[in-house]
Amino acid sequence: MAKNEKSVTDLVCEHIKKQKLLPIPVQTLNEEAEASRYFGGDLKEFLAAAKTLGAKGIFVETLYLEDDEFYYDSGIDDEEYLAMNSDFNNECCCGENCTCKKGDKKKSKKDEDDDKVDGVLLEPEDLEGLDLSLLRPEIAKFLDRVGESCGVRLTVPGVDHLEVEIFADWYDEFAELVDEASEIIEEDPNGALEQVEAMFKEAEKAAKDEDKSVKKIAAHPPKKTASAKAKK
Numbered sequence: 001m002a003k004n005e006k007s008v009t010d011l012v013c014e015h016i017k018k019q020k021l022l023p024i025p026v027q028t029l030n031e032e033a034e035a036s037r038y039f040g041g042d043l044k045e046f047l048a049a050a051k052t053l054g055a056k057g058i059f060v061e062t063l064y065l066e067d068d069e070f071y072y073d074s075g076i077d078d079e080e081y082l083a084m085n086s087d088f089n090n091e092c093c094c095g096e097n098c099t100c101k102k103g104d105k106k107k108s109k110k111d112e113d114d115d116k117v118d119g120v121l122l123e124p125e126d127l128e129g130l131d132l133s134l135l136r137p138e139i140a141k142f143l144d145r146v147g148e149s150c151g152v153r154l155t156v157p158g159v160d161h162l163e164v165e166i167f168a169d170w171y172d173e174f175a176e177l178v179d180e181a182s183e184i185i186e187e188d189p190n191g192a193l194e195q196v197e198a199m200f201k202e203a204e205k206a207a208k209d210e211d212k213s214v215k216k217i218a219a220h221p222p223k224k225t226a227s228a229k230a231k232k
Contacts, residue, residue: 007149008168009062012043016154019047022057026155036155039164043154046164050156059155065171067146069178070139072132072185074125122189132181134196139181142174150174 013023039046050058133139151167167175185192 008166009060009149009152012152012154012166013060015043016047016058021047021050021055023060024057026059026061028061036161036163039162043166046154049162053156053158053162055156059157061153062149063151063153065145065148065150070132072127072130072182074128076125122193124186124189127185127189127192130185132178134199135181135184135192136177139174139177
């Protein structure tokens, strides 16, 4: 951001003041404890709604670009992942004298089809934490903006908070690229992994070719100058 350029927070606060409302800086400490209603309109409509609700001020929370936004998030926590991928309930623990009949359970057609597939079928959550810039390299250009103000969350205080989030244009571009990369994973996890592996192989080959080129140049002895020949 340019040295004298105003942040999205400053711009929004100025607009709030023009509407005769007081911008009140706040921070969210526990999002799960908040009861919020998310506003579906734009800033102008939000402020009009705030006045209608009798608000005297607006809570203003500055949002920042965080480094974990550059990595794929399936939205599934560790416990859910283990529950989805655990075969414990389908395994027989009785040994030779099976009494639970799990050992005799027939495979479904889907399981039989999966067994015929050469390789492992991945789910999106299997690529949790994947660097999204490997799928959309343009994402990497935003790395130097980590920690920078990218938007603002506005809240009309009340029993049920009314909220809206306003973002800077550059963050909208970043978010769109993240959505595109995430969609690649969600539509075809195996294809996404293959794309990443192919990129690494290409980079590895380029590094080896460059190394060979350096060695080839170094293998040639330096040319002797006319003065060097005359000294012999």
